[in-house]
Amino acid sequence: MRLLLLFVLLFPSITYAIDQNPIEFETPEQQERFWKMANELRCVVCQNQSVADSNAGIAQDVRDVVRDMILKGKTDDEIYTFLVERYSDYVLYNPPLKPKTFVLWLGPVILLLIALFGLLLAIRHHAKATAQPETLTEEEQQKIQQALNNQ
Structure with missing residues (x-):
């Protein structure tokens, strides 16, 4: 029992976000775009986590929106514009320079x-x-x- 406790304390588990709605992309380029965007978008309720790393429900919603828009053929700019209109500039890790x-x-x-x-x-x-x-x-x-x- 002590050995198990020692193991748990010395090697804490690392949690990763698990995509609740995994959908296969048509091309590897789409999947690459998806993960690139998911890592560039901030979870709006988490402590400075990307959408790719967060297990929050809203992060899953953002991943779903990004995935759906990529599959519909939307450009990165269109996706970013949609998300900024919905969540403000805070959703971007690199917000644009404006007042x-x-x-x-x-x-x-x-x-x-x-x-x-x-x-x-x-x-x-x-x-x-x-x-x-x-x-x-x-x-x-x-x-x-x-x-x-x-x-």
């Missing part, structure tokens, strides 16, 4: 610039706090000399 998505695209850059500015300020503050005067006054030199001679 509504500026924060998504510029947010990381702005945060990086703020972090670099803060680092620069911290370095300057540390440099000032630990800086030593360039020269000692005559009185300071004499006190140091006396301290050294008394030892």
Whole structure:
């Protein structure tokens, strides 16, 4: 029993999304398109998972829609447009650059610039706090000399 428990803890099972409605595609190119698109689409209810990796019901719905539209001969652009109209730009891992998505695209850059500015300020503050005067006054030199001679 302990060995089984140890095995389960050391080798956790990895779960993959299982397509509930597997349908054979007419050509390998269609199947390749399907998996490419499924990996480029975000599950809208999951924590940053692609539709290909998610077991959520909505991810299965999106996989079904993509599969059906590919079998009907729709282009990738038509499929993406349909899904964006239905779920918004959030369904795309690489949303287009437009006013509504500026924060998504510029947010990381702005945060990086703020972090670099803060680092620069911290370095300057540390440099000032630990800086030593360039020269000692005559009185300071004499006190140091006396301290050294008394030892």
